[in-house]
Amino acid sequence: MIRVFLVDDHRLFLSGVKSELRVGFEVVGTASDVDTAIAGIRRTRPDVVLLDVHMPGGGGRTVIEAIAKERPDTQFLALSVSDAAEDVIAIVRAGARGYVTKSISPAELTDAIRRVHDGDAVFSPRLAGFVLDAFASDAIQPVDPELDQLTTREREVLRHIARGFTYKVIGQRLHISVKTVETHVSAVLRKLQLSNRHELTRWATDRRLV
Amino acid sequence: MAGGLGERFGVDPVYVRASLLGLSLAGGVGVFAYLLIWTLADQERPAGAAVRPPSVQRNAGTAFIVFGALLLLREAGFWLGDAVVWPVALVTLGSSVIWSRGATGDSAGWNRLASAATNAESPGRAALVRLGAGGLLVVSGLATFLVGSDTLRTTGGAVIAVAITGLGVGLILGPWMVRQAQQLAEERRERIRSQERAEVAAHLHDSVLQTLAMIQRSDSSRRMVGLARSQERELRAWLYGADDEHAADRLQPVFEDVAARIEQRYELPVELVVVGDMLVDDQVHALSSAAYEALQNAAQHSGATSVSMYVEVEPEHVTVFVRDEGKGFDPDAIPDDRRGLDESIVGRMQRHGGRATIRSDAGVGTEIELQLPREGSR
Numbered sequence: 001m002i003r004v005f006l007v008d009d010h011r012l013f014l015s016g017v018k019s020e021l022r023v024g025f026e027v028v029g030t031a032s033d034v035d036t037a038i039a040g041i042r043r044t045r046p047d048v049v050l051l052d053v054h055m056p057g058g059g060g061r062t063v064i065e066a067i068a069k070e071r072p073d074t075q076f077l078a079l080s081v082s083d084a085a086e087d088v089i090a091i092v093r094a095g096a097r098g099y100v101t102k103s104i105s106p107a108e109l110t111d112a113i114r115r116v117h118d119g120d121a122v123f124s125p126r127l128a129g130f131v132l133d134a135f136a137s138d139a140i141q142p143v144d145p146e147l148d149q150l151t152t153r154e155r156e157v158l159r160h161i162a163r164g165f166t167y168k169v170i171g172q173r174l175h176i177s178v179k180t181v182e183t184h185v186s187a188v189l190r191k192l193q194l195s196n197r198h199e200l201t202r203w204a205t206d207r208r209l210v
Numbered sequence: 211m212a213g214g215l216g217e218r219f220g221v222d223p224v225y226v227r228a229s230l231l232g233l234s235l236a237g238g239v240g241v242f243a244y245l246l247i248w249t250l251a252d253q254e255r256p257a258g259a260a261v262r263p264p265s266v267q268r269n270a271g272t273a274f275i276v277f278g279a280l281l282l283l284r285e286a287g288f289w290l291g292d293a294v295v296w297p298v299a300l301v302t303l304g305s306s307v308i309w310s311r312g313a314t315g316d317s318a319g320w321n322r323l324a325s326a327a328t329n330a331e332s333p334g335r336a337a338l339v340r341l342g343a344g345g346l347l348v349v350s351g352l353a354t355f356l357v358g359s360d361t362l363r364t365t366g367g368a369v370i371a372v373a374i375t376g377l378g379v380g381l382i383l384g385p386w387m388v389r390q391a392q393q394l395a396e397e398r399r400e401r402i403r404s405q406e407r408a409e410v411a412a413h414l415h416d417s418v419l420q421t422l423a424m425i426q427r428s429d430s431s432r433r434m435v436g437l438a439r440s441q442e443r444e445l446r447a448w449l450y451g452a453d454d455e456h457a458a459d460r461l462q463p464v465f466e467d468v469a470a471r472i473e474q475r476y477e478l479p480v481e482l483v484v485v486g487d488m489l490v491d492d493q494v495h496a497l498s499s500a501a502y503e504a505l506q507n508a509a510q511h512s513g514a515t516s517v518s519m520y521v522e523v524e525p526e527h528v529t530v531f532v533r534d535e536g537k538g539f540d541p542d543a544i545p546d547d548r549r550g551l552d553e554s555i556v557g558r559m560q561r562h563g564g565r566a567t568i569r570s571d572a573g574v575g576t577e578i579e580l581q582l583p584r585e586g587s588r
Contacts, residue, residue, distance in 0.1 A: 010420045016427070054415065081419045081442075102423035103439075125518065129483035132522075136486060162483045163531045163577075164518030 005046035007037040053080035098122025121189040128161035147195040297355035304347025436477035476509035486523030503554040504532040512536025535575040
């Protein structure tokens with residue numbers, strides 16, 4: 001049983017997701033603004049927090065920043081109708097282990113929550129595209145090659161995610177195990193969160209639209 | 211002209227005309243006032259009104275006509291005296307020369323110099339010449355007045371000299387300050403407009419986009435979901451769209467349009483991901499047309515519930531993947547009525563120096579890969 005906390009200021013959406021998370025999940029609490037969310041998460045200690053990027057009082061990023069340090073076991077999955085690159089990059093860099101859009105199907109959503117709970121990263125095709133784009137320019141010498149560049153294999157995995165393949169099919173096509181695919185994606189997530197590469201920020205603000 | 215001036219100061223144009231006429235009769239000062247105001251009032255022209263580009267011939271012609279008229283007035287006796295009229299004429303002419311609008315119809319004189327200075331480019335020679343000549347005319351006009359005026363010798367000369375100098379500076383800089391003020395006001399209006407737009411965007415984001423997302427993940431009919439999707443796409447493009455100039459010739463909007471057309475026509479969701487960007491050229495058009503055919507094939511024959519399209523721009527080439535998880539087919543056994551694949555996709559790619567690769571497995575799905583070299587890299 002995965003304990004889930006929902007943070008979203010749209011009650012319609014809250015109740016919709018709540019009704020979808022029946023088998024294998026327990027919704028331990030919901031909140032519609034940042035302060036209630038932080039208090040609620042401290043009290044209920046959920047495994048996974050599902051949160052909206054945009055909210056009154058600071059947005060999902062503020063919640064992650066307040067909770068992440070004191071409760072390292074809590075995982076965050078960002079959920080939004082906004083596809084603006086700067087929002088996506090910002091929330092992932094704040095500590096979310098994945099990003100999905102609200103039009104995601106119920107089956108895909110439960111799958112994503114399970115994956116995040118297992119400590120894996122959840123990259124939608126769109127997020128994979130953003131990351132490839134952000135890391136694409138090789139013109140400038142990276143400050144820290146370990147963090148500032150993607151390996152050929154990581155790039156290959158991201159391309160397949162962007163093309164819409166599941167991890168399982170990616171593994172088959174690249175002749176690697178699903179576990180290895182997940183390892184690559186997590187490595188990319190780590191680079192995305194830790195890299196200080198200045199183009200990341202600049203790219204995200206430049207590119208306002210997808 | 212008089213109408214515009216009257217409107218600006220809230221006076222009936224008839225009075226403006228009468229006073230200008232009176233001034234003209236009283237020694238030609240009104241004529242110059244009219245000309246000076248004409249050069250300044252250009253910005254007040256209502257939007258949409260035709261702006262006739264000033265030509266050297268016309269300006270010279272106007273000058274000669276005015277000169278002739280002045281001589282006539284002098285002969286006729288409506289005259290304030292040489293010591294007043296000729297300096298005023300010189301000053302007005304100089305001021306007009308500085309502030310007359312260039313052939314571009316926009317910035318002139320100081321404005322052009324200032325913008326040239328900030329751009330670290332050499333200012334247009336015409337602007338420099340105009341500024342120099344105009345400045346000379348203004349200064350010499352004022353000097354003539356000072357020298358020719360008896361009042362200077364009889365009354366407190368210093369006061370008048372200061373006043374005259376102030377007038378000269380005002381004539382040279384005044385119009386510039388007026389235009390700066392107008393520009394500032396325009397910028398402020400623009401800022402307010404974009405703030406309002408941001409507020410509207412935030413509101414729509416919180417309400418309409420959320421609702422459209424809800425409809426898409428509900429059990430609504432395929433048609434409703436398709437409608438919600440295309441509405442969301444349109445709204446999003448408007449909310450987060452880059453300014454039109456920027457977006458008009460980029461690759462990404464071209465493929466967004468392809469995806470939107472398929473979604474609308476076949477009610478089939480298209481997941482589009484674009485990595486990299488470039489200017490639209492023939493290769494991009496060929497790719498987008500082929501991609502449309504590939505998506506259409508998937509929509510009509512695959513039976514899949516969604517299609518993915520991935521576009522990646524690399525230094526040497528552009529690649530498009532169109533993928534569905536439908537029933538798949540045997541590329542070697544395509545019936546004759548499905549020539550689209552051969553002609554519009556494979557043939558088109560070959561004609562543009564690229565290739566199309568079709569991978570399809572029965573029961574697993576189809577992926578069509580399109581690749582073209584970028585122009586200039588061949």
